[in-house]
Amino acid sequence: MSSGTKAANERKAIRAAAAAWVVRLDAAPGDPSLRDDADRWIDADPRHAVAFAEAQLAWDAAPHIRLRDEEGQAEEATAPEEAPVPAAPLISRRAVGLGLLAASAVGAVGLGRLLLPGEERRATTRGEQSLTRLADGSSIRLNTATTLAISLSGARRKVRMIEGEALFDVARDPRRPFIVDLGDAEVRVIGTSFNIRKRADRTELTVTRGLVAVSDAEGQSIRVGAGETTLIRPGVLAVADPGEALIRQRTAWQDGVIELNDETIEEAVAEFNRYRDQPIVVADPRIGSLVISGRFGIHESREFVEALKSSFAIAAVTTANGSIALTGAEGPAPRIAPAPGRATE
Known part of the structure; x- marks a missing residue:
């Protein structure tokens, strides 16, 4: 068995176990022993915690269903009195568990952002x-x-x-x-x-x-x-x-600084875009590989653009939504290597 197949099987087994825990906890919400067992399973592996959160999200996303236990007795899910809903089809807890697995397999919006108990x-x-x-x-x-x-x-x-x-x-x-x-x-x-x-x-x-x-x-x-x-x-x-x-470069951000040390313009732009609502866009492939060094404040993207304009044959156009498009200035295409200059703050 390949390592990829083994990992996929492990993920599938973890999702199945997570779905089972969610269903069991919902069926016996007042059982502290069951809750403790579930917590131990969740804490045993970070993947357990993520899978449990996925299953819980899928369960909570469908509050208006009627569940049938394995003996066939129906129980009505709680719904607000002022907003009655039509009777939903009867489904078994096993079917709900399988549905949780399907939901986790395709992914749910913002799963990684879910808070687990105690977080x-x-x-x-x-x-x-x-x-x-x-x-x-x-x-x-x-x-x-x-x-x-x-x-x-x-x-x-x-x-x-x-x-x-x-x-x-x-x-x-x-x-x-x-x-x-x-x-x-x-x-x-x-x-x-x-x-x-x-x-x-x-x-x-x-x-x-x-x-x-x-x-x-x-x-x-x-x-x-x-x-x-x-x-x-x-x-x-x-x-x-x-x-x-x-x-120093990787930790410069804590001082509010972006340090560039022979980064390409593409790489430098990506750093500044982390702090901008509207991006800088390298609209001309001729300039993306040019190399730049310098030290700028994290919010000094306009100063960065001015440095590019003064050091390279680059033009910058600010669009209506506030983004900035970088292109080669009119004339010959800029040289890619070696870098024609270094921009500093």
Whole structure:
């Protein structure tokens, strides 16, 4: 059996178990023993928690159904008295469970954003940054467009990173490990400082102090120390010593700065667009690979555009909705390499 087939089968089994737990809990809402068993199953694996949230969402999305237990006795779901609904068809609990599996298989809107029991949400909008201080003495600085779910207990400290970027400064507590759940990988520390940026296709981890352990869904595990970075994506965990320049560049955002060090214009534009409501668009393929260096404030995108215009044969047009289109200026196409100049702040 290939690793991909095995992983798919595991996901299917987890979804089936999650659906079963949701149905059992709904049938016996006052059973503390059952609730404890379910919580233990949820806590055993980050994938369990996500699957349970998916199943719960699908269940809650259909409040006006009549359920038939396995003995065939019907029970009416609660509906507001002032808004009666037509009688729904009778379906069995087994059918509902199968429906939950189907819903989770195709995905539901915003599943990753669901809060699990005991979690608190922290989020920033595009262009916003914020600092969250935790009761254990740790702090988390959130960069633009970031969403976290935080849960603290007597046994552990856990943050589920849903999207975005954050700098973690974790207070040391050997009795309670601090866990960052990335969905397809997990970062575990006792006390340290590190930056995580979760992109669409990969996650970048940069450790600035202490030591962290990283494990992924494939069973791989590595340790990353101060001054080191790792790239996390399915099947890939690799430690690198990038040097002080890259460490400084990856954490410059906490000082409100974008550092460019021989980035292409395409890459630089993508960085500024993280903080803009209306994007900068590279509308001319001739200029996308030009290289630029410099240091700008995160909201100095217009200064960045002016630097491009003064250093390259580039024109910028602001559209009616506020976006900026970059094109090659009239005349010969700009040279791609080597870069004709360096733009600075």
